[in-house]
Amino acid sequence: MNIETHRITVGGIPVEVVRKAIKNLHMGVYPPHGRVRVAAPLAVSNDAVRLAVITRLGWIKRQREKFDAQPRQSQREMVNGESHYFLGQRYRMNVIEHKGAGKVVLGNKAVMDLYVRPGFDADQREKVLQRWYRTQLKALVPSLLEKWQQTLGVKVADWGIKKMKTKWGGCNVKARRIWLNLELAKKPVQCLEYIIVHELVHLLERHHNDRFTTYMDKFMPRWRYFRDTLSKSPLRHETWKY
Secondary structure, three states: OOEEEEEEEEOOEEEEEEEEOOOOOEEEEEOOOOEEEEEEEOOOOHHHHHHHHHHOHHHHHHHHHHHHHOOEOOOOOOOOOOEEEEOOEEEEEEEEEOOOOOEEEEEOOOEEEEEEOOOOOHHHHHHHHHHHHHHHHHHHHHHHHHHHHHHHOOOOOEEEEEOOOOOOEEEEOOOOEEEEEHHHHHOOHHHHHHHHHHHHHOOOOOOOOHHHHHHHHHHOOOHHHHHHHHHHOOEOOOOOOO
């Protein structure tokens, strides 16, 4: 697919314009800082794109204001008493130094025991937690993937989990491969399921158009609720976006 990218400025707001072989113009505003992106058909002129942005300038500004007001997680120090999340539940971290391999154990009363070697700094402790998150997601995904592949009548060739800076998931339609953001381990399992369905539906419809929405409405009627739940989640202290 031919893709052309350039930037324009409208009302003092930078706009990323991506031209590709699509039928309709699509506009989005993305957290954490309100990045504006327009996907436009190749045949649409620059003036038409600019006019489309101007007509929705009020909406764009409102979306950017919402993201500015959105809470962000504090810098993670990986110490006793700090709050961390798993599948939407909040846990109080309890750091335990020991000579064995790093591990995470969920205890009673919403306590997350983090076992680390003596002398581990915050980055090393976080790596232990991230490895645990990855293991938990890898255990959760297969059954959900199998369920929805059968429901949608599609089949992926491969799937994976990785830290992603711009989105919760991704789908390479040609390779039939989907990716899931490691951060989903912190969110309710229904949000993980929604992202899996979203990416699988791309195997039926590549673009976010009316046909895509119709599929989502048919197979997961509450998908907008789960999408909004993710949108309202506190952002990490890093500047990753979705």
